[in-house]
Amino acid sequence: MNSKLQWLRNKMSSLDLQGLIISNPVNIKYLTNIDAEGILLLTRKENIYITDARYIEHVHSILTLFDEIIVYDMNDVSKEDYENFFMFCENVGFEENYVTYAKYKEYIRKYKINSLVETEHIIEKQRMIKDEEEISNIRKACEITDNCFSYILKYIKPGMTEKQIADEIEKYYKQNAEGTSFETIVASGENSSKPHAVPTDRKIQDIDIITIDMGCKVNGYCSDMTRTFFVGEVPEYVKPIYDLVLKNQEQTIEEFKDGVSTRQLTKMVENDFKLNGYDLVHALGHGVGMEIHETPFINYKSDTLLKENMVVTNEPGIYIPGKFGVRIEDTIQITKFGSIKLTNSEKNYIII
Amino acid sequence: MNSKLQWLRNKMSSLDLQGLIISNPVNIKYLTNIDAEGILLLTRKENIYITDARYIEHVHSILTLFDEIIVYDMNDVSKEDYENFFMFCENVGFEENYVTYAKYKEYIRKYKINSLVETEHIIEKQRMIKDEEEISNIRKACEITDNCFSYILKYIKPGMTEKQIADEIEKYYKQNAEGTSFETIVASGENSSKPHAVPTDRKIQDIDIITIDMGCKVNGYCSDMTRTFFVGEVPEYVKPIYDLVLKNQEQTIEEFKDGVSTRQLTKMVENDFKLNGYDLVHALGHGVGMEIHETPFINYKSDTLLKENMVVTNEPGIYIPGKFGVRIEDTIQITKFGSIKLTNSEKNYIII
Numbered sequence: 001m002n003s004k005l006q007w008l009r010n011k012m013s014s015l016d017l018q019g020l021i022i023s024n025p026v027n028i029k030y031l032t033n034i035d036a037e038g039i040l041l042l043t044r045k046e047n048i049y050i051t052d053a054r055y056i057e058h059v060h061s062i063l064t065l066f067d068e069i070i071v072y073d074m075n076d077v078s079k080e081d082y083e084n085f086f087m088f089c090e091n092v093g094f095e096e097n098y099v100t101y102a103k104y105k106e107y108i109r110k111y112k113i114n115s116l117v118e119t120e121h122i123i124e125k126q127r128m129i130k131d132e133e134e135i136s137n138i139r140k141a142c143e144i145t146d147n148c149f150s151y152i153l154k155y156i157k158p159g160m161t162e163k164q165i166a167d168e169i170e171k172y173y174k175q176n177a178e179g180t181s182f183e184t185i186v187a188s189g190e191n192s193s194k195p196h197a198v199p200t201d202r203k204i205q206d207i208d209i210i211t212i213d214m215g216c217k218v219n220g221y222c223s224d225m226t227r228t229f230f231v232g233e234v235p236e237y238v239k240p241i242y243d244l245v246l247k248n249q250e251q252t253i254e255e256f257k258d259g260v261s262t263r264q265l266t267k268m269v270e271n272d273f274k275l276n277g278y279d280l281v282h283a284l285g286h287g288v289g290m291e292i293h294e295t296p297f298i299n300y301k302s303d304t305l306l307k308e309n310m311v312v313t314n315e316p317g318i319y320i321p322g323k324f325g326v327r328i329e330d331t332i333q334i335t336k337f338g339s340i341k342l343t344n345s346e347k348n349y350i351i352i
Numbered sequence: 353m354n355s356k357l358q359w360l361r362n363k364m365s366s367l368d369l370q371g372l373i374i375s376n377p378v379n380i381k382y383l384t385n386i387d388a389e390g391i392l393l394l395t396r397k398e399n400i401y402i403t404d405a406r407y408i409e410h411v412h413s414i415l416t417l418f419d420e421i422i423v424y425d426m427n428d429v430s431k432e433d434y435e436n437f438f439m440f441c442e443n444v445g446f447e448e449n450y451v452t453y454a455k456y457k458e459y460i461r462k463y464k465i466n467s468l469v470e471t472e473h474i475i476e477k478q479r480m481i482k483d484e485e486e487i488s489n490i491r492k493a494c495e496i497t498d499n500c501f502s503y504i505l506k507y508i509k510p511g512m513t514e515k516q517i518a519d520e521i522e523k524y525y526k527q528n529a530e531g532t533s534f535e536t537i538v539a540s541g542e543n544s545s546k547p548h549a550v551p552t553d554r555k556i557q558d559i560d561i562i563t564i565d566m567g568c569k570v571n572g573y574c575s576d577m578t579r580t581f582f583v584g585e586v587p588e589y590v591k592p593i594y595d596l597v598l599k600n601q602e603q604t605i606e607e608f609k610d611g612v613s614t615r616q617l618t619k620m621v622e623n624d625f626k627l628n629g630y631d632l633v634h635a636l637g638h639g640v641g642m643e644i645h646e647t648p649f650i651n652y653k654s655d656t657l658l659k660e661n662m663v664v665t666n667e668p669g670i671y672i673p674g675k676f677g678v679r680i681e682d683t684i685q686i687t688k689f690g691s692i693k694l695t696n697s698e699k700n701y702i703i704i
Contacts, residue, residue, distance in 0.1 A: 052633075055548065096453040101448040101453050
């Protein structure tokens with residue numbers, strides 16, 4: 001059995017779970033490498049993956065004997081089989097944050113489970129701490145993102161539309177990685193005041209402000225980076241805000257380290273913004289891995305202590321509605337004594 | 353209030369629901385045109401949309417007074433407000449097939465709801481019957497798909513990879529529509545034996561079989577079409593299977609009409625395949641609209657009667673593991689007397 005599955009089984013023992021139903025495909029891929037539609041059951045003695053005829057061939061091509069996973073075609077699993085899987089289990093866990101209420105009721109009926117219990121992101125928490133291979137994949141995705149950003153700075157010319165720029169980034173990521181890790185944001189002029197802007201047909205002006213939020217995937221792992229930069233010149237009224245965002249982004253990079261509370265980090269930035277008359281309207285950051293947004297979430301509601309080898313973003317931003325916005329974001333790796341930047345593009349005023 | 357929201361409110365009355373919590377963003381977009389992150393509450397007297405600071409500006413730019421929707425920033429909604437929204441409601445509905453078990457428990461706590469009841473796809477069922485504007489959007493997406501297929505037949509040359517072909521289709525859809533409606537499938541040679549193949553680096557041979565499953569979006573509405581075609585020649589051993597799939601696809605197009613059971617339709621094709629020694633390993637079809645796969649689902653487990661102005665796919669396929677596969681699919685519109693093909697590409701042997 002692989003080490004991730006073994007770790008999870010030990011965790012189950014400590015939680016008095018004799019069985020576990022895993023439905024979230026990202027968690028299934030993390031544990032088994034299987035990327036198909038199906039369900040993973042950890043029963044007392046077996047690891048069982050149930051899929052449908054479309055995927056049987058593909059799943060068999062991924063697994064080896066070492067995985068110790070039995071694959072079933074769902075059409076070959078009888079009502080009695082389902083009832084037997086967890087027969088001698090007192091507590092069976094499920095993913096209450098992924099499974100719908102309708103599915104929850106179906107599981108109880110189908111598997112005849114007496115005690116189907118919530119597992120509070122058991123696998124998502126396991127995924128927070130990255131191993132060497134995972135970090136190496138994210139690092140590669142970040143390097144490609146730095147390269148793409150250098151390329152795109154040279155590519156952008158006044159008159160191009162936001163959509164055109166976003167398309168070029170996507171093309172770059174398709175050629176150099178496994179494509180984008182999320183829909184690229186290219187927000188120029190007043191559009192940059194929307195933190196989650198979608199690229200439009202707005203044309204880049206001779207004097208302009210542009211925010212690009214971009215990332216790609218390498219071996220299934222994501223990168224995430226944002227820069228706000230300028231065409232022609234940096235308007236004087238933008239400078240104080242840019243400087244304030246950058247100051248907070250750079251100060252917090254030093255504070256992001258093993259043992260620090262995500263809430264405290266957020267409060268620190270929020271307070272400094274408020275002192276200057278601005279608000280922090282979104283989270284300060286989030287975990288990055290197989291998903292572009294994953295635990296830990298770094299906001300004033302969250303309450304996680306950062307740990308060595310978590311990979312997260314650090315992305316303070318300030319937005320003046322209808323006018324402009326500034327956001328600066330890096331993907332970083334947490335260590336015992338601080339954090340390591342995985343994205344390394346320039347952060348001082350960039351003028352093209 | 354718009355007609356979709358009005359229809360839903362009438363339906364709620366007939367189901368003795370005084371309130372409804374709508375969480376599925378596709379359903380929210382269908383009812384209100386809002387594409388943001390948030391929740392739509394239909395209370396006794398008001399329509400309320402709660403979102404966060406990032407989206408407030410955007411949502412206000414979409415809505416008009418006519419919509420009669422009150423928009424709140426979630427940060428301005430107090431614990432008491434939440435408890436008041438459904439105060440005099442006996443039954444409040446929720447989307448049990450979308451809402452996770454964890455959210456379900458949160459809703460009960462947050463809104464202080466006594467009777468939070470399942471609504472059995474109430475809005476998805478409303479979405480099954482398309483109005484004129486919706487059908488016109490799907491028709492346009494289908495026309496563009498036919499044109500893209502003609503284009504791609506001329507584009508493909510031996511030596512190109514599956515990925516290259518899929519990229520070209522995506523590029524075409526980006527230029528002529530709102531992009532693809534799902535990840536394009538280009539499966540050649542033995543890869544075509546996998547119904548849900550992902551494009552690989554396999555190169556097209558001088559004599560080859562290719563299955564392409566493709567679709568795009570127009571004004572948020574999808575198209576979906578599959579053709580299996582040939583490079584150089586049609587191998588003799590493929591012909592009987594191709595003919596069997598095509599015969600069933602064409603016969604059933606006539607059977608797809610108002611009042612017919614989706615199970616019966618599927619059984620018909622399944623039986624004919626079995627008579628010839630093959631299996632129908634996936635659904636015969638599915639609804640197409642704002643989502644590429646939506647109700648009604650057409651398989652042997654489903655039990656819907658087709659109705660006028662549903663738009664669905666008709667896609668029988670046969671797969672010989674490790675060797676090849678044949679699938680032929682059209683998007684069609686159900687009428688009282690039969691169905692209208694919305695995709696119209698050639699279905700007899702196509703050789704390039």
